[in-house]
Amino acid sequence: MTTRPLGAQISHMLKDRGVDVIFGIPGVHNQEMYRGIEEAGITHVLARHEQGAGFMADGYARATGKPGVAYVITGPGLCNIMTPMGQAYSDSVPMLVISSCLDETAATRGQLHQMKDQEGAARTVCDWSETARTAEAGYALIDRAMMEFQAKRSRPKHIQVPIATLEGAASDFLRWGTEAPAPEGYYQVKRSPGAIQSIIPLDVVDMIKMRLMMAERPLFVFGGGAAGVGGMQRPITSMLEKCRAASFTTYAGRGLVDPSNSLAFGASLARPESQKIIDASDCVILVGTDLAEVDLWRAEAGQRPGAIWVNTDPEVLARAHPKDYCLQRDATEFISTLELKLDGEPKATWSEEIVAGYKDKWRAEINAERPGIVPVADALKEALPANTMIYSDMTQFAYAAKEVYPMDRPGHWHHPYGFGTLGYALPAAIGGKVGIGDQPCIAILGDYGFQYTVQELAVAVELELTLPIIIWDNGKLGEIEDSMVRAQIAPNAVVQRNPDFCKLAEAYGAAAAAPQDLAAFQHAIKDALKAKGPTIIHVKSDIALHA
Structure with missing residues (x-):
């Protein structure tokens, strides 16, 4: 039996259970979880914010069918990933979040990263949230999560481990590859x-x-x-x-x-x-x-x-x-x-x-409701390879395209359907691209939503991911403005000043393009799919009006 600190054993166990990638951010409270990552042979992707780590795990899971795993710290780290956990819950995505927690909170106040009820807070946005106070409990909870991803509706789980428990020596876990075979159907249900x-x-x-x-x-x-x-x-x-x-x-x-x-x-x-x-x-x-x-x-x-x-x-x-x-x-x-x-x-x-006849009528309705989007969606369809994995954000372009863009295979357009958060598409596409490798992948965001998680562009540059990132720019929160007008509310706080997106891309080390017509838009996409590293494609919402 191999004895290691429990934090290291957890990474080794995840590897044994089929986990190849972990998304996260290290801190003094969860550094023991990082002791075993490299030794276990797991790739770690360093996010720039825990929200980004969660969305990356979500995107990875949707693209591969495997659980997306994230490591975060006590308190703010867990709070920051709760939005992605809520998104994964509403969209039935298998995500496992493992965090550290304080050893004791009832009789002590003023500790670093202290929360009143961290386990309970996480439980509001996931299937279950449990504390592993022993190595045996940690191993059992990991296997419970992995098997429930297969046996029931996939939804995120949260396991937290006290810092002293992570640091303590732990005996080895039961390995599937040696002492016991992996359960039938793990990651792939075989049926005849x-x-x-x-x-x-x-x-x-x-x-x-x-x-x-x-x-x-x-x-x-x-x-x-x-x-x-x-x-x-x-x-x-x-x-x-x-x-x-x-x-x-x-x-x-x-x-x-x-x-x-x-x-x-x-x-x-x-x-x-x-x-x-x-x-x-x-x-x-x-x-x-x-x-x-x-x-x-x-x-x-x-x-x-x-x-x-x-x-x-x-x-x-x-x-x-x-x-x-x-x-x-x-x-x-x-x-x-x-x-x-x-x-x-x-x-x-x-x-x-x-x-x-109905389909033609509905297409005309969508084109009238959101002028200029349908032609751009058609141009996008022509430019992309058939097996492209698409991640979209809460943006008017996606709202229209979801109804008119013909998908010739399932599971290839991912969107924050239920929870409906902004900032999803960029980090989720990064996670998806990490999972699918050479298969083409793109992100589609609005100008406002992009700025929720813009810092994750650094991750795409760092990993040299070939990733076109389409920014649909109408200079405002267009959907909210339209809703206010329909409700007879004078539009307020819906117009923002945007940065120069192409210069922002340059600052991060990414490529950039600002096509002025649909032909140039298609060329920009095709070039971005050949580039080494991500490409920002800045598209003004009136592009379809330009010949």
């Missing part, structure tokens, strides 16, 4: 059609099959819970064709349905008319979606009682109508099983022309 059919009762499959094939307007809604499953576009495409069903996706579910599918309404649930379409459907199947406010931007989707919900989260299923049918299974099991069972001639009567 035969095994799947034995999991979901065949009478349930037959009931759903009968309803689908007898329905005149069958409709699927696919959400982010299905998007996290790789390789599902083919069986989904086959399933939709076999029953001639129409479909919507949530923003997080984009790419699950091939955009060339003639009965695909796309990510247009927020369009008011989608409620009428859903209400007219006589068999609605909701796969891996909460139908949350940020999916619909209204109170109800519009489905009639009797809808079929497929979700792993019992909290979601509990909100269903009493006449709905709820199946607590994941998307892989459900889609693969149902697709194999479908046969015969469907009775569906969906019109491809009507679907195309």
Whole structure:
């Protein structure tokens, strides 16, 4: 048995459990956690702020499917990463945050980084927050977190360890590669059609099959819970064709349905008319979606009682109508099983022309609501390789592009959907790029949101990441200004003075471009994808007006 300080053992254990990268910032309270990182063979990415470290871990997790891990210090370090933890919770991202904590707080005041209830504070933005007061408790909590990422809905976890415990000698943990094999399915769930059919009762499959094939307007809604499953576009495409069903996706579910599918309404649930379409459907199947406010931007989707919900989260299923049918299974099991069972001639009567008409109308609406964005989104699509990983921020460009940008594969456009924080895209894209290596990756931010986490540009320069960073500049908080006007509030505090973004890039050691028309915009993107290091692409919001 190897005895080391517990702080070092934790890094070795994480490596044994498949962790290759840790994002974080060292401090005097968590320096023991850094004793073992290099020896364990883990890459550490030094963020410039704990918020950046959290978003990097989030972006890494979304890109790779592995848990994103972050190390932070007691008190302010934990507080600074709580926004990324809240974002990861709302978007079901597997993130493990490990922090130090003070040895004792009840009888002592005035200590460095002291909080009244650090564990409780973290618990408000994550799945659970626990204190490991012994090495054995630390090992058990790490394994609990790792296995729960697989066994239930992925959400962030927080483990804190007292400083004296981190410094104390600890016996070795149980290694998966030697004393015990890694649990089946760790990081990748392996299933076969035969095994799947034995999991979901065949009478349930037959009931759903009968309803689908007898329905005149069958409709699927696919959400982010299905998007996290790789390789599902083919069986989904086959399933939709076999029953001639129409479909919507949530923003997080984009790419699950091939955009060339003639009965695909796309990510247009927020369009008011989608409620009428859903209400007219006589068999609605909701796969891996909460139908949350940020999916619909209204109170109800519009489905009639009797809808079929497929979700792993019992909290979601509990909100269903009493006449709905709820199946607590994941998307892989459900889609693969149902697709194999479908046969015969469907009775569906969906019109491809009507679907195309709605899509054209909605595209025109988006172009009218946010003038000048749709042409830029089209130009971006033409310029990017098909497998580009995209990270966007809370910016008007992303709000419009999420509805009109056709995604040909799932899990390749990441956005702070639920918590909705500014400053997400740059550090998340850095984490994503670290995870995917040579695969192309870009970040899209507004001029205001970029300045929330601009300091993380130094990390991209330091790591020489090939990363185009598109800054959409309208010189204001445009979405807030529009909302104030709609509410008949005189716009206030929505216009800010921006820096010279190209000179700012130069100061950090990054490349920069300021294209004046769409052709130059596309050239700038292609050049940035070949550059060694990040490139700021500063785009004024009226660029589409210039020939």
